[in-house]
Amino acid sequence: MSLIYLILPIALIVAGLALAAFLWALRTGQYDDLDTPPQRQLLGDERD
Amino acid sequence: MVPPTEVSAAPLASASARRERTDVGSDTRTRVACAHCGDPVPKALRQPPGRNSFCCSGCEAVYGAIAASGLDTYYALQRRLEAKGRRARVTDKQYEEFDDPVFADLHTSDRGDGTLGVELFVENVHCGACVWLLERLPHLEPGVKSAQVQMKSGALRIVFDPGAVRLSHLARRLAAFGYPPHPARGRSADQLRRRETRRALQHIAVAGAIAGNTMVLAFPLYGGALHGIEAEYQRFFLYLSLGLAWVSVAFPGRTFFRGAFSAWRARTPHMDVPIAVGLGAGLLLSTYNALRGSSEVYFESLCVLVFLLLAGRFVQRRQQQRSQSAVELLFLATPSSARLVLGDERRQVPIEALLPGQVVEVLPGESLPVDGLVRAGSSHLDTKWLTGESRPVAVGPGDPVSAAAVNRTAPLQVECTAVGEATRVGRLMGLVETSAAREAPVVGLAHRIAGRFAVAVLVLAALTAAIWYQLDPIRALPNALALLIVTCPCALGLATPLAFVAAVGRAAQRGILVRGGDALESLVRAGDLVLDKTGTLTAGQPAVTEWIGERRLRGIAAELEACSAHPIARAFAPLGGGGERESTPVSEFTEHPGLGVEGRIEGSHYAVGSLRFAQARGFACSAELEAAAARMANRAATPIAVARDGGVLAIAAVEDPLLPDAKATLDGLRRVGWRIRIVSGDHPDVVRAVAQRLGLPEELCRGGVSPEAKLAAIEELRARAGKDPVVMVGDGVNDAAALAAATVGIAVHGGAEASLAAADVYLGRRGLAPLAELLAGARRTFRAIRTNVAVSLVYNATGVALAMTGHLDPIVAAVLMPLSSLTVIALSYRASTFPAGSLAPQTQTVSP
Numbered sequence: 001m002s003l004i005y006l007i008l009p010i011a012l013i014v015a016g017l018a019l020a021a022f023l024w025a026l027r028t029g030q031y032d033d034l035d036t037p038p039q040r041q042l043l044g045d046e047r048d
Numbered sequence: 049m050v051p052p053t054e055v056s057a058a059p060l061a062s063a064s065a066r067r068e069r070t071d072v073g074s075d076t077r078t079r080v081a082c083a084h085c086g087d088p089v090p091k092a093l094r095q096p097p098g099r100n101s102f103c104c105s106g107c108e109a110v111y112g113a114i115a116a117s118g119l120d121t122y123y124a125l126q127r128r129l130e131a132k133g134r135r136a137r138v139t140d141k142q143y144e145e146f147d148d149p150v151f152a153d154l155h156t157s158d159r160g161d162g163t164l165g166v167e168l169f170v171e172n173v174h175c176g177a178c179v180w181l182l183e184r185l186p187h188l189e190p191g192v193k194s195a196q197v198q199m200k201s202g203a204l205r206i207v208f209d210p211g212a213v214r215l216s217h218l219a220r221r222l223a224a225f226g227y228p229p230h231p232a233r234g235r236s237a238d239q240l241r242r243r244e245t246r247r248a249l250q251h252i253a254v255a256g257a258i259a260g261n262t263m264v265l266a267f268p269l270y271g272g273a274l275h276g277i278e279a280e281y282q283r284f285f286l287y288l289s290l291g292l293a294w295v296s297v298a299f300p301g302r303t304f305f306r307g308a309f310s311a312w313r314a315r316t317p318h319m320d321v322p323i324a325v326g327l328g329a330g331l332l333l334s335t336y337n338a339l340r341g342s343s344e345v346y347f348e349s350l351c352v353l354v355f356l357l358l359a360g361r362f363v364q365r366r367q368q369q370r371s372q373s374a375v376e377l378l379f380l381a382t383p384s385s386a387r388l389v390l391g392d393e394r395r396q397v398p399i400e401a402l403l404p405g406q407v408v409e410v411l412p413g414e415s416l417p418v419d420g421l422v423r424a425g426s427s428h429l430d431t432k433w434l435t436g437e438s439r440p441v442a443v444g445p446g447d448p449v450s451a452a453a454v455n456r457t458a459p460l461q462v463e464c465t466a467v468g469e470a471t472r473v474g475r476l477m478g479l480v481e482t483s484a485a486r487e488a489p490v491v492g493l494a495h496r497i498a499g500r501f502a503v504a505v506l507v508l509a510a511l512t513a514a515i516w517y518q519l520d521p522i523r524a525l526p527n528a529l530a531l532l533i534v535t536c537p538c539a540l541g542l543a544t545p546l547a548f549v550a551a552v553g554r555a556a557q558r559g560i561l562v563r564g565g566d567a568l569e570s571l572v573r574a575g576d577l578v579l580d581k582t583g584t585l586t587a588g589q590p591a592v593t594e595w596i597g598e599r600r601l602r603g604i605a606a607e608l609e610a611c612s613a614h615p616i617a618r619a620f621a622p623l624g625g626g627g628e629r630e631s632t633p634v635s636e637f638t639e640h641p642g643l644g645v646e647g648r649i650e651g652s653h654y655a656v657g658s659l660r661f662a663q664a665r666g667f668a669c670s671a672e673l674e675a676a677a678a679r680m681a682n683r684a685a686t687p688i689a690v691a692r693d694g695g696v697l698a699i700a701a702v703e704d705p706l707l708p709d710a711k712a713t714l715d716g717l718r719r720v721g722w723r724i725r726i727v728s729g730d731h732p733d734v735v736r737a738v739a740q741r742l743g744l745p746e747e748l749c750r751g752g753v754s755p756e757a758k759l760a761a762i763e764e765l766r767a768r769a770g771k772d773p774v775v776m777v778g779d780g781v782n783d784a785a786a787l788a789a790a791t792v793g794i795a796v797h798g799g800a801e802a803s804l805a806a807a808d809v810y811l812g813r814r815g816l817a818p819l820a821e822l823l824a825g826a827r828r829t830f831r832a833i834r835t836n837v838a839v840s841l842v843y844n845a846t847g848v849a850l851a852m853t854g855h856l857d858p859i860v861a862a863v864l865m866p867l868s869s870l871t872v873i874a875l876s877y878r879a880s881t882f883p884a885g886s887l888a889p890q891t892q893t894v895s896p
Contacts, residue, residue, distance in 0.1 A: 008288065012261060012288075016257075019254065022253050032245075033199075039199065040179060042176065
């Protein structure tokens with residue numbers, strides 16, 4: 001039954017990784033402009 | 049890239065596609081759309097099918113530039129996105145000032161590897177096709193390393209190699225594509241804002257992650273409390289949530305403690321005080337209980353609370369990007385460069401490089417970059433935004449002129465007397481900044497209640513402790529702490545931000561942009577409503593409002609006046625019938641500046657101008673028409689005589705017409721108690737005529753008021769009004785300082801950018817009806833807030849009663865705390881503050 005002692009910390013570490021990923025995205029400016037990138041994604045490969 | 053041979057084929061295809069698209073759904077007349085912007089093309093400019101038609105030479109030039117660069121995919125994208133381009137204008141600007149060392153110092157940054165970075169603001173960026181086109185720049189110009197657009201703000205970031213390409217060349221290229229660039233100003237403020245947003249999001253992310261995980265950890269604890277749990281596991285869960293909660297309160301949650309501390313030092317009530325007390329007490333009590341091995345802990349409630357409060361504040365603050373600095377405002381009002389006259393040479397320089405005594409040239413359609421004296425040329429200046437005068441001002445050599453006025457008719461040479469912040473408009477923007485800074489923040493209802501609430505809660509907690517100390521000393525401290533926790537004003541803290549956020553969002557759908565909830569809260573009581581006239585109560589542009597005499601001459605008058613650039617002449621344009629008739633050629637056209645025009649159409653001799661001019665040119669006028677002209681002049685309209693072959697046949701009244709909904713709106717507002725005043729820079733006679741038509745008492749309506757006097761008038765009213773709000777509604781640079789000084793400043797549709805920046809509210813729809821909607825919506829929002837506060841107080845009262853009687857076990861608290869927050873959230877979004885349903889956005893202004 002002491003499996004919980006292993007699983008819970010792992011769950012918290014996974015959550016911590018997700019948080020770290022979000023903070024990384026934030027620091028690299030990916031949340032600064034939410035309008036242009038989707039447009040760029042759709043139109044970027046037209047006749048380049 | 050497309051090889052040049054293909055270029056000619058593609059535009060043909062796109063042109064015919066456009067013709068088909070616009071033909072569908074139009075009436076019997078064929079409508080031809082401009083190949084660049086999609087606007088209807090005047091009949092005279094239409095080309096035979098299969099060739100591109102353009103609405104103006106600007107669009108034609110831009111189309112040519114885009115197609116010649118092999119970028120005509122732009123038009124395919126535009127059609128696919130169903131976006132409409134903007135009418136382009138040709139700028140023959142050379143952008144030499146972009147190569148000036150002063151410019152390089154101010155706006156570019158050295159990136160270390162021999163390249164320079166520069167941020168420009170480009171006009172006309174409005175859809176994905178624009179983004180695509182602008183980001184093709186590195187393909188066209190090998191010297192450009194990268195180009196990145198931000199669609200909403202129109203900011204374009206370019207990294208280029210100064211050895212390979214000059215910035216002025218890039219600027220010309222951008223202008224040729226229909227995106228005139230401007231140097232980006234206010235970058236430091238923008239960066240600061242961005243950093244602040246990032247930090248807030250960081251805190252919210254941490255708080256959110258912890259809140260989620262402590263909630264998961266709380267499940268086994270509640271389950272254990274009901275059905276039993278082994279002490280070993282209980283301790284494990286308790287310690288984990290204890291650790292997480294401390295991180296949440298200590299890292300993202302510390303902002304509340306900092307706020308409470310400064311509120312305590314300043315001795316002003318603040319929402320942060322009860323929040324900090326609740327958080328602190330909750331954390332300490334829960335920690336104490338957890339260490340004892342009891343599961344009476346509130347860790348998950350505390351973490352969720354921190355998360356919700358941070359998120360609520362973040363959303364609220366994002367709407368309050370306030371008070372730009374005077375320098376930034378100045379840049380919005382005046383052009384960024386000037387054409388310097390050096391002998392026979394003209395050089396474009398940034399205005400920062402201008403010195404008093406130098407002479408600049410200002411072409412028609414441009415705004416004046418500096419204060420100065422006219423050295424050569426005579427023209428009409430539109431000072432509508434600067435002074436509120438609806439009639440253009442004639443200037444000639446020797447006349448003083450002010451920056452930000454728009455030159456209308458002919459080129460002017462102006463000797464600088466003051467530049468930048470020393471100009472009249474610069475000083476005005478300085479006043480905007482100081483009056484915005486002087487304005488005390490509104491202490492909202494929730495904050496006022498929070499102050500008293502904090503005191504009441506502390507007193508009650510002390511009372512509980514004292515009473516229980518007599519009854520059962522061991523339970524005294526836990527009961528007092530339980531009270532502090534359950535009264536923690538989660539609902540109170542959320543009530544106001546949520547109600548405001550919901551209302552501001554709804555208002556935005558109705559085209560009313562509100563900056564910050566406190567503006568709405570200030571509009572709840574009726575007070576003084578001060579209106580500007582030109583552009584606010586009236587359309588801001590002269591129009592023909594009355595026509596007496598021969599009606600068939602309307603088209604002829606339009607035809608003749610179309611040849612003139614005088615502002616009054618523009619009023620006749622809508623009479624032309626919008627391209628339905630073939631235009632008739634005008635011969636022997638002569639313009640008599642300030643008087644009128646004459647010319648020959650189909651053999652007859654016509655004149656359009658002032659009555660005195662027509663009579664002086666030998667046209668006789670009947671007594672009846674003369675009386676009509678006198679009547680028009682009496683109500684401050686300009687009578688214009690239209691004459692043919694020796695006789696005046698019609699009189700037209702040209703004036704700045706009242707907005708159609710002005711009277712009804714103001715009558716409605718007067719009925720609910722607003723005191724309506726007009727303070728205008730226009731001529732007192734015109735103001736009196738408008739006041740008469742609106743049925744306003746003349747003593748409340750003042751004309752000929754300078755921008756500085758407007759500011760003084762607002763300040764005087766505020767000093768007298770006490771608690772009642774003084775609301776200023778205006779549209780011009782001349783209103784900006786008054787807008788900033790008023791309790792609430794409201795800028796109207798089509799106003800100058802400086803007035804938008806200074807105002808708290810922007811009415812994005814034409815007319816005054818949105819004003820009434822705003823005031824009614826504000827009142828309904830306030831009612832929603834009062835409901836929220838009442839609900840959260842009821843919850844708290846229940847909690848206090850339970851805690852004081854010692855009945856507050858953790859399960860009750862766990863249900864009570866989120867339930868109160870959820871009720872408040874539901875109530876806020878349900879409240880009908882602004883009528884639902886979106887309106888079709890009105891982008892084009894309709895001529896009245």
